[in-house]
Amino acid sequence: MPIIASTVAEAVAGIRDNSTVMIGGFGNAGQPMELIDALLGGGATGLTVVNNNAGQGDAGLALLIKERRVAKIICSFPRQSDSWHFDAAYRAGEIELELVPQGTLAERIRAAGAGIGGFFTPTGYGTLLSEGKETRVIDGRGHVYETPIHADYALIKAHTADRAGNLIYRKTARNFGPIMATAASITIVQVSNIVATGDLDPEVIVTPCIYVNTIVRVPAPTPTLAEYEVNQ
């Protein structure tokens, strides 16, 4: 049974310096913002972070990078119009970047969770991102060998958990959540709702509870009056 933490700080309290931490989300969808804030508040440093991006604006992962708590980032798309904290750290030589094609990033995470020792993929063959890697021609097509990515922790966001730890997601906020949950030693999930075990239809569960260690409820923000009026 998972731990149901009462606060996000409690949920991430075990994360030590130099840990590898996967963080879910694509843009803001599925980004466990409150868990990242708690990681920022907790002080762990020298982190290796696995995320699709390298932080946006002045929130979440961007602040972890601004505070120089991230030694290395493994991602597919670090450069965005609002990735100024990453850009500054990178240009100062204060963060290591491992750039991975997005599908290869996802599959390396999936491989770790599935106990696969790597795989050959055609993606990236003949490009800068395959330099120095083992290659093989399979059915007449060049492939590149890619290794699994394991993590000590995964911080992800789901929509609803039951008390057993089964998860369902919402729309495109699912993205990296289900695969990161499988690839980390400890998976910590923030959810909008926690329901009784048995209240989720077993046919629709996306992440089975075996992958989940800690759950914390972070209610979805209440719309401001202005947003409420727009929605009427």
Added chain:
Amino acid sequence: MNRLPSTSPEPGARPGPEARLNREDLARLVAADIKSGSYVNLGIGQPTLVSNYLRPEQAVTLHTENGMLGMGPEAHGADIDEDLINAGKVPVTELPGASYFHHADSFAMMRGGHLDVCVLGAFQVSATGDLANWHTGAPDAIPAVGGAMDLATGAKDVYVMMNLFAKDGTAKLVPTCTYPLTGVGCVTRIYTPEAVFLLTEDGIRVRETFGITLAGLQGRVKVELLPPLALRKVARTAN
């Protein structure tokens, strides 16, 4: 006149051969060329415009790399949902029959050859269909690749939409790419304001030109161009 008989279902919908196409007309042309019932991924930027010109009767299903099939138009006002965005992180809507899946499934869909067409932008395309669209290679550039390599490698057909000429006037259709590659030999068609090119086993064949003669085009592009095939049916299946 090098332009072939119109292949558009609405011949009056785009300008005649006397003018180069603007962005909207180019998007309309790409949209008209996508076969009915196709599963399609539109890259960020100019390719996204294509969605504005897909007709409902084409029954095209749009894929977005962040885990969705059946993506609808951009969301506005009360329809905006922060959990429902496209690859460019723009709020979108879902259409009936939509489905959601995680990232490994989304890219397995690409890599596994299940998408019929992807439309991408480009810095350069080579004579043999190599694509360069992710990195200028400049020493101070911060590289970002996203899903470009996966799309270029995985889709059955890779259509590039780009300006044929860079700001300095040099052609972006080149004998060999000088920018770092995204994929090798992956591009099947190139749509530009001046011409549509089909990358065939015989070489690069011009399908049609806009506001320029074939000779004029050849004079500005350093790769050998094959003339349009005379018959529309042959031209349409040459690729």
